[in-house]
Amino acid sequence: MTSREIILATIRRSLGVTGAEATRRLEVATRLDGHPQGVVPARGQLPPAARLDLFVGMVKAAAGTVERAADPVDIPVAVAAFLRAHNLPPAIRHGDDPRLSAVPWERGGTLEIRRGASDGSDPAAVSHAFAAVAETGTLVLTSGADNPTTLNFLPDVHIVVVSASDVVSDFESVTARLRSRFGPGAMPRTVNMVTGPSRSADIEQTLILGAHGPRKLHVIVVGEP
Amino acid sequence: MTDGATHAATSPRFKDNARAALADAELQKALKFMEVNFVARRREVAEKLPEFEALRDCARDIKDHTLAHLDLYLEAYEKRVAEQGGHVHYAVTGEDAQRIILDICRKLGARTVTKGKSMVAEEIGLNDFLAANGITPIETDLGEYIIQLRHEMPSHIIAPAVHLTKAQIESDFRRVHTHLPADRSLVEPTSLLAEARGVLREKFLAADVGITGANFLVAETGSSVIVTNEGNGDLTQTLPKAHIVLASIEKLVPTLEDLSQLLRVLARSATGQEMSVYTTLSTGPRRPDDPDGPGEYHVVLLDNGRSSMIAGTFRDMLRCIRCGACMNHCPIYHAVGGHAYGWVYPGPMGAVLTPSLIGIDKAGHLPNASTFCGRCEEVCPVRIPLPRMMRAWREREFEQHLSPATVRSGLAFWGFFARRPRLYGIATAMTARLLGLVGRGRGRFSWLPLATGWTRYRDFPAPQGGTFQAQWKAAERGHRARAPGPPP
Numbered sequence: 035m036t037s038r039e040i041i042l043a044t045i046r047r048s049l050g051v052t053g054a055e056a057t058r059r060l061e062v063a064t065r066l067d068g069h070p071q072g073v074v075p076a077r078g079q080l081p082p083a084a085r086l087d088l089f090v091g092m093v094k095a096a097a098g099t100v101e102r103a104a105d106p107v108d109i110p111v112a113v114a115a116f117l118r119a120h121n122l123p124p125a126i127r128h129g130d131d132p133r134l135s136a137v138p139w140e141r142g143g144t145l146e147i148r149r150g151a152s153d154g155s156d157p158a159a160v161s162h163a164f165a166a167v168a169e170t171g172t173l174v175l176t177s178g179a180d181n182p183t184t185l186n187f188l189p190d191v192h193i194v195v196v197s198a199s200d201v202v203s204d205f206e207s208v209t210a211r212l213r214s215r216f217g218p219g220a221m222p223r224t225v226n227m228v229t230g231p232s233r234s235a236d237i238e239q240t241l242i243l244g245a246h247g248p249r250k251l252h253v254i255v256v257g258e259p
Numbered sequence: 260m261t262d263g264a265t266h267a268a269t270s271p272r273f274k275d276n277a278r279a280a281l282a283d284a285e286l287q288k289a290l291k292f293m294e295v296n297f298v299a300r301r302r303e304v305a306e307k308l309p310e311f312e313a314l315r316d317c318a319r320d321i322k323d324h325t326l327a328h329l330d331l332y333l334e335a336y337e338k339r340v341a342e343q344g345g346h347v348h349y350a351v352t353g354e355d356a357q358r359i360i361l362d363i364c365r366k367l368g369a370r371t372v373t374k375g376k377s378m379v380a381e382e383i384g385l386n387d388f389l390a391a392n393g394i395t396p397i398e399t400d401l402g403e404y405i406i407q408l409r410h411e412m413p414s415h416i417i418a419p420a421v422h423l424t425k426a427q428i429e430s431d432f433r434r435v436h437t438h439l440p441a442d443r444s445l446v447e448p449t450s451l452l453a454e455a456r457g458v459l460r461e462k463f464l465a466a467d468v469g470i471t472g473a474n475f476l477v478a479e480t481g482s483s484v485i486v487t488n489e490g491n492g493d494l495t496q497t498l499p500k501a502h503i504v505l506a507s508i509e510k511l512v513p514t515l516e517d518l519s520q521l522l523r524v525l526a527r528s529a530t531g532q533e534m535s536v537y538t539t540l541s542t543g544p545r546r547p548d549d550p551d552g553p554g555e556y557h558v559v560l561l562d563n564g565r566s567s568m569i570a571g572t573f574r575d576m577l578r579c580i581r582c583g584a585c586m587n588h589c590p591i592y593h594a595v596g597g598h599a600y601g602w603v604y605p606g607p608m609g610a611v612l613t614p615s616l617i618g619i620d621k622a623g624h625l626p627n628a629s630t631f632c633g634r635c636e637e638v639c640p641v642r643i644p645l646p647r648m649m650r651a652w653r654e655r656e657f658e659q660h661l662s663p664a665t666v667r668s669g670l671a672f673w674g675f676f677a678r679r680p681r682l683y684g685i686a687t688a689m690t691a692r693l694l695g696l697v698g699r700g701r702g703r704f705s706w707l708p709l710a711t712g713w714t715r716y717r718d719f720p721a722p723q724g725g726t727f728q729a730q731w732k733a734a735e736r737g738h739r740a741r742a743p744g745p746p747p
Contacts, residue, residue, distance in 0.1 A: 037349040048570035069514035072317040151550040170534040205519035221542035229534040232490040236402035247490025
């Protein structure tokens with residue numbers, strides 16, 4: 035018997051089942067296909083403007099910073115100003131996300147733009163979020179050439195652009211969007227849900243920002259909800 | 260499981276461990292931070308979410324449902340992993356898991372392996388095994404990194420170095436990081452963190468294989484999920500050529516919706532955060548046009564006795580999502596810390612799980628190290644009846660004649676009277692009166708025959724008034740006299 039067969043047989047013996055029971059199979063298939071919702075907190079169930087306010091408040095509570103931009107053309111100035119305010123070199127890296135490629139970066143002055151995945155030498159990166167969750171102030175980023183995963187972790191500063199219309203109430207709204215984007219049961223290699231900048235409390239349980247991931251997380255919300 | 264695949268347990272010496280822990284001034288100083296931090300933060304964040312109790316019920320039900328259908332969810336899960344280009348390996352024992360991981364590393368010619376925090380890796384003693392086979396494992400979670408430098412086991416399942424003070428960590432860094440200037444200042448915790456970040460950043464970029472655990476495995480999508488604050492787990496699973504997930508079979512949940520429920524109780528129960536900083540779902544290796552991510556994705560599913568646990572008294576323990584709330588709220592853990600428990604899993608969850616994994620003959624002290632105050636069950640996000648299960652282990656220990664002679668004779672002595680209620684009443688009344696008379700002066704005893712185990716560390720209060728039963732009877736009589744008529 036293979037290890038797989040031994041483990042499945044032991045589980046079945048423990049449960050007193052054979053694995054062939056039609057009712058059990060149906061119950062599992064129904065749950066996987068129907069993915070019923072559990073308890074969804076009322077906190078995020080708000081009209082768009084209030085929902086966005088909640089998101090902004092929750093990001094700040096998680097030690098992130100947030101600003102609003104009326105239009106994508108305002109992003110370069112916002113990014114340049116943020117880097118300057120934190121004494122960082124005017125350089126960023128971003129992926130092939132068409133929304134970021136279409137940004138008129140020259141408006142950011144002498145901003146140096148690098149493209150593609152990070153090798154760890156970039157002080158700052160800009161990503162575009164797939165969605166954001168108001169309930170907890172969480173950004174959702176999906177991997178791919180558009181927004182390489184290394185940009186989320188290697189640079190010291192992570193700037194994330196999110197469309198106001200992509201700020202949803204709860205995690206259940208994100209899973210619905212993931213299914214419609216990638217197909218039922220399919221996923222990109224990585225889905226990152228990010229709530230604030232990296233931190234550790236492993237030394238005397240004192241919370242310190244900037245562990246292995248970005249020391250700063252800055253969110254730019256674009257447009258109206 | 261045999262000892263070859265585990266850390267040698269010092270659980271049989273729990274009493275000596277505990278005594279040493281109580282006398283360890285640095286440890287006591289480190290443990291003081293727990294009460295204020297973990298306990299207060301959890302309460303605050305739970306109170307902020309009106310649905311928290313309903314979410315706990317839902318989390319419990321999801322885990323129960325999954326365990327009752329675990330064979331089928333495992334089949335669905337492995338199918339999804341394979342469809343997305345990943346590989347699932349089953350390991351009956353810790354040694355099986357070690358060998359599978361070594362084979363993957365050898366095929367890739369791996370020399371160094373970075374590791375995200377994984378309690379299952381501790382359970383199977385993975386680091387020592389890899390090192391013995393010429394592969395250098397590097398722990399990257401700050402707490403795990405610190406205890407790896409000290410060749411220690413974690414003392415807490417989510418805060419592995421909670422038993423250490425800043426000064427101890429500073430001296431370890433100075434001892435090991437000899438390439439850095441000796442006169443550097445490490446007074447502030449931020450400087451310690453910055454140093455670890457710098458040292459580990461090079462290791463992340465150089466590693467051949469990354470090994471992480473999993474907080475959850477999602478059957479619907481074939482994803483593994485890790486929840487961290489530092490970002491080390493993400494660098495571990497993104498940068499190397501291969502990502503190996505080591506997870507035990509009970510980590511499965513059916514769907515992304517079920518995952519959302521469990522995430523809502525996990526961070527709140529663990530660290531008192533609304534959400535941990537990084538919750539990451541990994542599914543398969545990098546896709547053909549991905550510019551980063553691992554080229555191979557392997558999941559090693561460890562059983563190690565869990566499939567048998569499903570049958571019996573301790574099935575509920577498999578609901579555990581390893582948040583650590585039970586130990587954060589445990590007065591015994593607060594007093595002695597995690598190492599006293601003598602194996603990988605400390606605190607109340609360890610007192611129930613450890614006997615299942617290494618045997619009640621070795622871990623019999625652990626379920627006895629409880630006052631049954633019930634705080635662990637009160638805070639458990641998946642409502643595991645921990646005190647009841649510790650009691651079940653005590654019964655089993657007694658039935659198997661493993662309890663120490665003093666405990667057995669004491670219980671026999673008590674049992675003799677408990678079966679004879681009249682005699683019990685007379686004996687306790689006499690004892691109470693005698694102790695009350697003798698102890699009248701000071702109101703307490705600093706020494707009592709047959710009770711030195713108690714009086715060595717604390718005074719025994721002198722009884723005042725009658726026995727509990729006598730007081731109860733008197734109160735009943737008074738109640739009846741004041742409120743005549745049938746009882747409500």
